[in-house]
Amino acid sequence: MKASIIMGSTSDLAKVEPAIELLKSFDVQVSVRCLSAHRAAAQLSAYIREINEDGTEVVITAAGMAAALPGVVASQTVLPVIGVPLSGSVLDGQDALYSIVQMPPGIPVATVAINGSKNAAWLALQIMANTNAELKAKLWAERDKMREAAEKANAEIIAKYEN
Numbered sequence: 001m002k003a004s005i006i007m008g009s010t011s012d013l014a015k016v017e018p019a020i021e022l023l024k025s026f027d028v029q030v031s032v033r034c035l036s037a038h039r040a041a042a043q044l045s046a047y048i049r050e051i052n053e054d055g056t057e058v059v060i061t062a063a064g065m066a067a068a069l070p071g072v073v074a075s076q077t078v079l080p081v082i083g084v085p086l087s088g089s090v091l092d093g094q095d096a097l098y099s100i101v102q103m104p105p106g107i108p109v110a111t112v113a114i115n116g117s118k119n120a121a122w123l124a125l126q127i128m129a130n131t132n133a134e135l136k137a138k139l140w141a142e143r144d145k146m147r148e149a150a151e152k153a154n155a156e157i158i159a160k161y162e163n
Contacts, residue, residue: 002055
């Protein structure tokens with residue numbers, strides 16, 4: 001299993017690291033790049049050509065402000081592209097969110113919450129699980145753990161406040 005994560009700036013790394021760590025915890029090979037759609041367009045296109053051929057299954061893109069990166073990537077591949085809008089501007093990520101979700105027909109970008117790189121990784125895992133039974137089983141097991149934790153939290157609240 002192979003995924004790519006592309007961020008627009010090195011200042012985005014701290015917001016992207018949770019996705020890298022989550023993917024690696026599920027034994028996904030992760031290729032990480034910092035390639036601005038505006039300042040490194042030729043290098044970005046060359047990298048997209050590379051991932052179109054190297055077995056990459058899904059691409060996570062993270063960008064703030066104008067957030068052109070996810071759309072530029074999606075325009076050059078048919079791989080699933082997940083956009084992560086990032087905060088950091090005076091609009092606190094809303095500009096990036098609107099930019100990413102407003103893609104033209106035929107060039108979709110799945111979009112998660114502002115600074116939601118971890119959910120982008122979960123979505124990437126779910127996409128890859130469609131063709132990987134072992135990964136699908138691991139995801140179901142993880143959901144069971146989440147359910148158990150929620151049930152435990154509920155029981156603790158009931159025990160604390162019910163008379």
